[in-house]
Amino acid sequence: VKITRPDASRIDDVKPLWLALYAHHSSIADWPVRTPEESWEKRRRVYADVVDEGGILLFAEEDDGTVVGLALAEQEDGGSPTWSYPKDFVAIIDLIVLPEHRGKGVGEQLMAEVEEEARRRGVAALDLMVVNTNDVAIRFYERLGFRTDLRTMRKPL
Ligand SMILES: CC(C)(COP(=O)(O)OP(=O)(O)OC[C@H]1O[C@@H](n2cnc3c(N)ncnc32)[C@H](O)[C@@H]1OP(=O)(O)O)[C@@H](O)C(=O)NCCC(=O)NCCS
DSSP, rough: OEOOOOGGGGGGGGHHHHHHHHOOOOHHHHHHOOOOOHHHHHHHHHHHHHHHTTTTEEEOOTTTTTTEEEEEEEEEOEEEEOOOSEEEEEEEEEEEEEEGGGGGHHHHHHHHHHHHHHHHHHHEEEEEOOOOHHHHHHOOOOOOOOTOOOOOOOOOO
């Protein structure tokens, strides 16, 4: 596959990948889910906004233009009142590879390109959030050098 930087006109190519992440998310935690259509409608707006605001959208494409993986990321300023680190960072919002294309290094290729773009921008870190039960993804990110620092906790009411 080759990694490309699509423009906003290709956002609807994201839908099958988003629905694959939606299915994956539904399977790793038993929280109530939205309908697939409602889920995509919400997420489509995020993709459009991030691209509009100069974010990073990458596709992993086959020669015929089929999109088998994607990464969406945006640049943010560090907001901690205590720590001046990281001054700024690139936050990975979504990383998705279609199920039948996983385990072949596509995710790693996408992450390498996100990291290269983050280095080009001169930011101090790469950040991401991952569901605590997403073991494959956590192991994958740890292999790429990510470590847990902040931890989100929740008490259902
Ligand atoms: C996480 C993800 C993007 C990794 O992409 P990938 O292209 O499979 O990445 P790689 O080929 O480098 O392999 C990732 C790991 O999956 C394992 N793997 C192998 N075959 C696999 C398969 N058929 N299905 C899933 N994972 C497989 C690999 O062994 C590898 O393990 P390691 O990191 O411990 O070495 C991909 O699994 C995915 O899309 N998952 C669902 C969406 C998701 O959870 N995204 C992250 C949300 S924060």
